[in-house]
Amino acid sequence: MGVISLVRQFSVVLLAVALAPLFAGWIAQCRAWLQSRSAPPLVQPYRMLRKLFNKDVALAKDASPLFRATPYILFGTMVLAAAIIPSIATDLPFARVADAIALIGIFATARVFLSLAAMDIGTAFGTMGARRDMMVGFLAEPALLMVLFNAFLLSGSTALPSLVEAYSAHPLSMNPSLTFAAVAFVMVLLAENSRIPIDNPTTHLELTMIHEAMVLEYSARHLALVEWASDLKLFNYACIGFALFIPWGIATHGADGGLALLLAVAVLIVKLLLAGAALALVEALSAKLRIFRAPEYLAMAFLLAVLGLLVHILLGA
Amino acid sequence: MSLYSLLFRCILTLSLHDLHLLLVLVLGWLILGLAGLLRPHRVGLVAAVLFPVGAVIALGVALLGGIALMAAHIPQVAVLPLGLPDLPFHVRLDALSGFFLLLLGVAGAGISIFAAGYFRSGEGTAPGLHCLQYHTFLASMALVVLADDAYFFMVAWETMALSSYFLVTSQHRIPEIRRAGFLYLLIAHVGALCILLSFGVLQGGSWQFTFDSMRSARLTPFWASTAFLLALVGFGAKAGLVPLHVWLPEAHPAAPSPVSAMMSGLMLKTAVYGVLRITFDLLHIRYWWWGVLVLIVGLFSGLFGAIFAAVQTDMKRLLAYSSIENIGLIFAGIGLAILFEAFNLRLFAALALTAALIHSLNHSLFKSLLFLATGSVLHATNHRSLGKLGGLIRRMPWVATLALIGTLAIAGLPPLNGFISEWLLLQSFLFTPQIPHAFLNMVVPLGAAALVLIAALAAYVMVKFYGIIFLGQPREASLAEAHDPGWLERLGLAWLALGCVLIGVLPKIALRAAGSVTGALLGQAVNVSTPFWWIAPIAPAQASYSGLVLVGGIVVVVGITYVLVRVLAHGRVRRTVPWDCGYPWQTSRMQDTAEGFGQPILHMFGPFFRIERDTPSPSDCSPHYRIHIEDRLWRAIYQPIEIAVQHLSNAIGTLQGGRLATYLLYSFLTLIGLLVFVLWA
Known part of the structure; x- marks a missing residue:
């Protein structure tokens, strides 16, 4: 582990932190275009963050230290997750810290902290949001695990760098089982990141909120960190998806010189642009589900992933 | 003085044998218990001397258990000059019993220290009598693990059941508690009968009831399966496997909190020990359908426990159901280990068994921690119902902080210990498609999904538990007087929390400990040739995890973020009323209740x-x-x-x-x- 790999690690993290709000901004832009609205500028999330960082924190009078610490913990876990996911290169010093299953665990830690913080003030909406978010969590996690099971069967590993290297060895071969898994993954991604059809990130109706209800009591820099962390979460999920299903272009071990890294960044940006547009399209075409339809939706994702598993075991493909 | 020299000579003549030292320590517990009877109604002696000394003895037991895991000179055997004329007591210390002694000692030390501050004189059993029952319970659990013949095992097992029965019914004036105690005693005895019959089958016609002769008995497939099934029912009744779980949510909440902690954290593990001892040590062969059966029962218990825990409104009942869930996970691991072993996939069997063992250890730590925390809450508020608690993080910061560690650990979240065992269990599930059986290799992987569902439901349950007790607004005015417990209780909680953090951050310690057990039982251990700060149970390219780097990384990132935010932005904070979408008249009664939190589960x-x-009805006025x-x-x-x-x-x-x-x-x-x-x- 030399200086170069540390620099590479550091640049991966900085790239994630910088690109995450832009990715969110890009999705918002695409969505606005698809809905024939005039789109906000790409850097709108950044402007929002700057505004929030400059405001005074209005803190509920009996907020506990847990409530104040949670935004930092959320941000910290998401940045660390970004350091582990091979978004542009596989040979990262942090890559062995956690495999894909442990990554789900890290995301779950962040979710539990946010839910606890939402319950801290003791408002009706906060607790309701916490309950719903935890519910979506326990429905989504089995489906996500089955997706990883598919990936494991093809490569014999749940470590994301090993997965990427295994797929990159024989490029452009699409496995039928992975196709099912990819659809399941996208469904889980939408649910886990509080997007339509499970939650609506731009809703103004408190009773239908999940993520927004949990952060209602946050303001100023705390809210900025929470929002940045949720942008990072979406970015991280997208990068996990790239590593699992379209790993081409990620600089693999031994082929990670400066040029290869630049190329990998360019490929990543193209992938993000395409993925953002696709997500916006999915969101524009679907309506938000009632909260008790969420189990059916996530059961569907689960079944797709299981189907992929069976296809693999039966057909060996 | 003479007693001391007698003890000293005793140790010398026994030539400092680990096993003999252990027996002396267990005897020490029994003596402590009897000493409690000297002045049964004075709480001072019991609290200030006997329980702390008991905790020190527990540490000694843990130490010797740990040594037994590392040492080369095990197994050690001895024959005690006790018992019936032709049936002396045999004892044996090997890796498996060493592991469970370690578990017993580590968690027992924390519980004893807590109990020193917890028990007060008042209603119910006198403190001195409590002390006797408590230490007999501890000693009998140690002897269950050490016993090397069926006769001694059953004596220790029954002593354990009886002493815990008396502890459960210490508030015997309350009819529900008497009823709970009776149910517990009844099912404990049904279980004990099955275990006895299982030993009867295991001796295989030799009529020798030492475990050694059972090891050499060669049973036919039918009788081996009969012995296994009887053992599963017998130990399953003690462990609380569904459908033999009914006593558990009644008895655990009825007991005083340190006793609930012991029953849930320690006694359930003796059942795990029993199943492991009979299946992997005494029986010479294992069939794959045993594994499938245990796996199904385990996963079903896990799901059942998690679902029922989610709808509970009593904090101790919630934890009791959560114990059923955790026991389910442990048995799922055991089932998987049997399954792999039957197909001769020993490395994966070792992985699954390691997961089950580490989960046993973890559960003994975090479940004890949480039960003890509910004890502190109960003492501070006199409420057990979740509907009357709330906001205690501001009144009881110590308990709230330590309970948060337990909550995150039991929810299976990194970087704490609960995650380690669940991660290992998931890793072993990943290899189930390699089972050379055309049907199993498709169906068993679905168990992984059930496992994740259980773990995620557990997180839901624990958010409910912690959020409703410690967060939000106090739901009763009397909670304003709640306060943190004394230093002994805090020390007990902190010890257990430390264990949770330590195993989570440096999981390799636990992996090594479990490795010696799987080495002894299966002849195979998972890979531990990594540096101390990370683990890769099969191979680094397959999957790896490092709790230490994870914690370090998060701390560093949080630190940098905090400094940057403070330097670049201002730090102004204005304290106001909560916003709550602009609704100013909200009261603590408008918060979500425990019932509300359970509603999605009830629905689904x-x-x-x-x-x-x-x-x-709509026209109802009240x-x-x-x-x-x-x-x-x-x-x-x-x-x-x-x-x-x-x-x-x-x-x-x-x-x-x-x-x-x-x-x-x-x-x-x-x-x-x-x-x-x-x-x-």
Whole structure:
């Protein structure tokens, strides 16, 4: 582990932190275009963050230290997750810290902290949001695990760098089982990141909120960190998806010189642009589900992933 | 002085043998218990001396258990000059018993220190008597693990059941507690009978009841399976596997909190020990369908426990159901290990067994921690119902912080210990498609999804538990007087929390400890050749995890973020009323309740429950909403048995007319019958 790999690690993290709000901004832009609205500028999330960082924190009078610490913990876990996911290169010093299953665990830690913080003030909406978010969590996690099971069967590993290297060895071969898994993954991604059809990130109706209800009591820099962390979460999920299903272009071990890294960044940006547009399209075409339809939706994702598993075991493909 | 020198000479003559030292320590517990009887009504002696000394002894037991895991000179055996003339007590210390002694000692030390501050004189059993029951309970658990023949095992097992029965019923003036105690005793004895029968089968016609002769017995497949199934039922009744779980949510909450912690954290593990001892040590062969059976029972118990925990409104009942869930996970690991071993996939069997062992250890730490925390809450507030608690993080910061560690650990979240075992279990599930059986390799992987569902439900349950007790607004005015417990109780909680953090951050310690057990039982251990700060149980390219770097990374990132935010932005904070979407008149009664938190579960998993709802009519002036949730299995299984037993007793009761002449007739008829039988034969 030399200086170069540390620099590479550091640049991966900085790239994630910088690109995450832009990715969110890009999705918002695409969505606005698809809905024939005039789109906000790409850097709108950044402007929002700057505004929030400059405001005074209005803190509920009996907020506990847990409530104040949670935004930092959320941000910290998401940045660390970004350091582990091979978004542009596989040979990262942090890559062995956690495999894909442990990554789900890290995301779950962040979710539990946010839910606890939402319950801290003791408002009706906060607790309701916490309950719903935890519910979506326990429905989504089995489906996500089955997706990883598919990936494991093809490569014999749940470590994301090993997965990427295994797929990159024989490029452009699409496995039928992975196709099912990819659809399941996208469904889980939408649910886990509080997007339509499970939650609506731009809703103004408190009773239908999940993520927004949990952060209602946050303001100023705390809210900025929470929002940045949720942008990072979406970015991280997208990068996990790239590593699992379209790993081409990620600089693999031994082929990670400066040029290869630049190329990998360019490929990543193209992938993000395409993925953002696709997500916006999915969101524009679907309506938000009632909260008790969420189990059916996530059961569907689960079944797709299981189907992929069976296809693999039966057909060996 | 003479006692001391006697003890010293005793140790010398025993030549500092680990096993003998252990027996001396166990004897120490029994002596402590008896010492409690010297002044049974004075809480001072018990609290200030006996319980802390008991905690020190527990540490000694843990140390010796740990040494047994590392040492090369095990197994050690000894024969005690106790028991019946032809049936002396055999004891044996090997890796498996060493592991469970370690677990017993580490968690027992924390619980004892806590108990030193917890027990007060008042209603119920006198403190001195408590001390006797408590230490007998501890000692009997240690002896269960050490016993090396069926006779001694059953004696220790029954002592454990009885001493815990008396501890459960220490508030024996309350009828519900007496009922809970009776149910517990009943099912404990049904289980003990099955275990006894299992040993009867295991001796395989040699009529030697030492474990050594059972190891060399070669049973036919039928009798081996019979022995296994009897053991599973017997130990499953003690562990609380569904459908033998009904006593658990009644008995655990009824007991004082340190006792609940011991029962849930330690006693359930003796059942795990028993299953492991019989399956992997005493039986010479294992069949794959045993593994499937245990896996199904384990996963079902896990799901059942998690779902029921989610709808509980009593904090100790919630934890009791969560114990069923955790035991389910442990048995799922054991089932998987049997399955792999039957197909000779020893490395994966070792992985699954490692997961089960580490989860046992973890559960003993975090479940004890949480039960003890509920004890502190109970003492501080006098409320057990979640509907009357809330906001205690501001009144009891110590307990709240330590309970948060336990909550995150039991929810299976990195970087704490609960995650380690669940991660290992998931890793072993990943290899199930390699089972050379065309049907199993497709169905068993779905168990992984069930496992994740259980773990995620557990997180839901624990958010409910912690959020409703410690966060939000106090739901009762009296909670304003709640305060943190004394330093002994805090020390006990902190010790257990430290264990949770340590195993989470440096999981390799636990992996090594479990590795010696799997090495002894399966002849195979998972890979531990990584540096101390990370683990890769199969191979680094397959999967790896490092709790230390994870924690370090998060701390560094959080630190940098905090400094940057402070430097670049201002730090102004204005304290105001909560916003709550601009609604100013909210009260603590408007918060989500425990029932509300359980509602999605009730909605989704409706068929699991028997629900009685009283919904008020719209015209009701003083509306009351009442919901009663029951276990379907109680009506499906236990009530028919209860009714049948009642009928049978009534039928037998008719024989008892109360007339001497009738009784003489019975005797006469029996005698005739016997004579006929003898002549016939």
